[in-house]
Amino acid sequence: MTVTHVPVAVIGAGQAGLSVSWYLGRAGIEHLVLEAGTPVHAWADTRWDNFTLVTPNWHCRLPGYRYDGPDPDGFMTRDEVITWLAGWLDTFDPPVRAHTRVTRLSNGPTGGFELTLGSATGEDTITCEHAVIATGGYPLPVIPPYADSLHESVLQIHSEQYRNAEQLPEGAVLVVGTGQSGAQIAEDLHLAGRQVHLAVGSAPRVARAYRGRDCMTWLSDMGLYDRPAAQYPGGKAAIEKTNHYVTGRDGGRDVDLRQFATEGMRLYGALADGAGTLLRFDPTLTAALDNADSVYNSICADIDRHIDQQGIDAPPASRYEPVWIPESEPTTMDLVTQNVTSIIWAIGYRPDYRWIEASAFDGGGRPMQTRGVTNVPGLSFIGLPWMHTWGSGRFLGIDRDAQHIAATIISNYHESVLRLAVGH
Structure with missing residues (x-):
């Protein structure tokens, strides 16, 4: 049955968009x-085979549904997350139109919005009073402009395309970037026995466990996941930094790039540019490793203060001490000499809201919103990192964010109905 108008359109059927649907329903x-x-397809389509959550399983909560398995302090694998989400979808019946891409959002002819839809059967339009954008904050993978000038014999893929070491040609692998994906993919290749070269970025790191508990459990008890972005220590600069790298693999552990170096992984500073088979790196390795360790120890010190203030009985405090220090800063690499046959770009994603014709974005193309609600009447967002708190965009904060967005829509919807009923 063709729908030409609907009061609310939710664009995107990931866990964030479906959470809003749950409350609206x-x-x-x-x-x-x-x-x-298809609903929540990204979990199967854009995660590598050995992917695990970096947040404990008890963080996994969605509307009417929480992790209730035998390992709340463990870390679900990709396939376990897919199964868990399928169980949630079995608890309700969201009105999803799959395989339908919204290619344009513009002002409606009589108010609200008009959506242009593309599918296998062609293009059509619908109108709505409220539109919730749940397409993710950063859908476009970043590849540097000089990538096209690198030698054609080298396979290049983005981290979202990586599945396992076997998909890559024989030879060494260069991983560029040490955010959560880059650091974990480098570890995955290292454990698979591949020679890994790693261009280390500015991402900080965090201990997996400290003083008897997972660090993220301590941070949750300390209220950091509930603190609004505007009140977060360090302000906007702090919340815009790359997430701390750590892993949930094999029950969870630290990601220590220095330890990898002692085991044969080769570390470099940030990759600056390249052409043909020659790459050039900035001499930033030592500073990057030192900064990551400083953040690691700083978080542990924050936990120490919390333990002291609360009088908690816990194992003694400790500090991380480097297990390896670079003797020099390599600034060039010849791909042929090092037998590097593939490059994995793990340098992130960028926003793409060009299809939305509304004055809701700042100069960097990011939504201007407060808890997901914009100044454009009827337009809101869900699932963005730091949309409200550190928990936003994660399983831990999605339910709360979705409830707020839905409550705003429901209130406006009932006010509109009341105005129509009294003739205003």
């Missing part, structure tokens, strides 16, 4: 969820 608000693929 409970309130009896007619809505439609539009999804370019």
